[in-house]
Amino acid sequence: MDRIIEKKTWTPKKITLISGSVILAVFLFYTLVFADHKASLNVNNERITIGKTITGNFQEFIAIDGNVEPLKTIYLDMVEGGRVEKLYTDDGRKINAGDTILKISNSTLQIDFLNRETQLFDLMNERQNSEITMKQDQIKALNALAEIEYNLKQTENKYKRSKNLYAEKVIPLAEYEQTEDEFMYLKRRKELAERSLKQDAELMTKRLRQLDQSINRMQANINIARSTLSNLYITAPISGQLSTLKAEVGESKTAGENIGQIDDLNGFKVKANIDEHYISKVYPGLQAAFDFNGQTHSVSVAKVFPEVQNGQFQVDLEFPEGKTPEGIRRGQTLQIRLHLSGGDKAVLIPRGGFYQSTGGAWAFVVDQSGKFAEKRTIKLGRQNPQYYEVLAGLKPGEKVIVSSYDGYGDIEKLNLE
Template sequence: MDRIIEKKTWTPKKIALIAGSTVLAVFLIYTVLFADHTSSLNVKNDRLTIGQVTSGNFQEFIAIDGNVEPLKTIYLDMVEGGRVEKLYTDDGRKINAGDTILKISNSTLQIDFLNRETQLFDLMNERQNSEITMKQDQIKALNALAEIDYTLKQVEDKYRRNKELYAEKVIAKAEYEQSEDEYKYLKRRKELAERSLKQDAELMQKRLRQLDQSINRMQANINIARSTLSNLYITAPISGQLSTLKAEVGESKTAGENIGQIDDLNGFKVKANIDEHYISKVYPGLKAEFDFNGQTYPVTVAKVFPEVQNGQFQVDMEFPEGKSPEGIRRGQTLQLRLHLSGGDKALLIPRGGFYQSTGGAWAFVVDKSGKFAEKRTIRLGRQNPQYYEVLEGLKQGDKVVVSSYDGYGDIQKLNLED
């Protein structure tokens, strides 16, 4: 006999379906409201460089290259042109002040010197002959004056006697007047002879002075020519090292041409090129330092050359008290750290490739668990070759991924894997 079966409201299948739907609904609600929707990327720890934010003394400095140069360099230029006749030394040798370096021959200068000497001798001979002639003429004039003076004395005596005789009516008037005319004539001749003698003496002195002046000028010209000839011998103005000599025997050189240089070995300086971006921050007195033979040595900016060429300007740096490190050599390249500020307390983060991607506006900051790093907005300030200055967004002890962010795109989170 058949039995009626009651239909059940809650069957196992129905219960399972309702339970499954409820779990799915709860999962969807949790996913929408509470789950992490940020984009993430799994990254191996060994592919990252992580730096820690520290507090320290921040010094803004830049790394530059400097070349060691002598403290003083003397350039050797040709004063007179000519042909190199003889070399007395080689470049690279040490020489003393006054040492002859090379000899130049110039036949034009030598002939000119000989011509000037000949002209001087001619002038001296002319003066001597002129003086002799003038003195001879003077003697003749004095003899003539003496003759006139003697005759005048006789005529004067005759005139005075005739004057007395004429007053006593002893001689005729004509005889008296003749003696008077003769006396006046000779007296006038004496006056003219004395004036002529005086004028000739003055002219003689004037002529001799002119010849003396010409001789002095010619002697000055000869001295100049002699010094010009001495320029044919190139000598060392200072003691030092003849670092460059650009001359060969038989080679022709022109006036003003540079033929070498002498380096003063009593001290060195450092010449460096700096990017024009820092020209407003660099001034005499700034400190720099470099490492050499395992030690750190200081230098000071002594001179700033404001001229900018190819985007750079030059500075000269000097060693303290002019004493350079033992073993340093001319032409050596030094890696310098030029301090642009005195230094102050700041939060510091090591430099890294992340700056090229973010411009210092954000960074991945490692969570305290060390399992992931999240993107965080930050603000960086000054920088030097080792650190960035932290202004906002980080605190001391924070760990930051400082390696390059290339390939991370819009990733918000890095999952760190061992």
């Protein structure tokens, strides 16, 4: 007898199918709602650099290279041109003030000096001859005046006698008038002779004064020419080191040409070039430091040159008085840290190549597990050669990938392997 078989509602196949569908739906729901959809990239730990955010004393400074120079340098220029005749020393040697460095020969200047001396001698001879001639003429004039005075005296006596005789009717009128005319004539001659003698004396004094003035001017010219000849000897104006001497025996030099320099060894300064970006932050008195012979030494900005050339400006830095490091030499290059601000507490992150890609606006922050790093918005402020100042987005102790982000594109998560 046949038996009716009831059909089962939940068959194993159907249960399996429904279970699979539920699992798939749950997976899809989780994937859409809870799963991480960020673009990620696997990176090797050995190819990146991780820096730790710390709290420290931030001091804004820039690294510059400075060249050691003497505190004072005297340049040697040719006052007169000529041919180098003799060298008394060479560059690199220490010399004292007044020491002769080299001798220049200039035949034109020497001939000119001799000509001026000859002119002076001629002028002095002319003055002497003029004085002798004038005095001789004066003596002649005095003799003539003495003779006139003698004749006048004789004639005056004769005139007085004639006047009395004429009054007594002893001599005629004609004889009296002749005596009177002779007396008046000699009297007039005496007046003219005295006036001429006085004028000649004044002219002689004036002429001799003019000659004396000409002689004085000529002597002044000769003194100038003599000092010009002394310029043919180049001497040291100060004591120091003759660091440069650009002259050889037989070489011709022109007036105004630089032939060397003397460095004052009593002190040094440091000259440095700084990017024009910092020109508003650099001023006299700003402190700086450098390492030399295992020790840290300080310098300060003494002078700022405002002229900008090739995007840079120059500063002079000086050592504290009496504290020039032993062993410092002219021409040495020092790596100097110029402090632009005083130190204050701040959150710091090590410098790295990531800044070129992000501009300090974001960074990959490493998770506490150390297995991945995620992109995070941050804000950086001041910087120095070692650190960036963190203004927002990071806490002390967090780790950040500070190496270059080149090749990461739009990646938001890095899986660290």
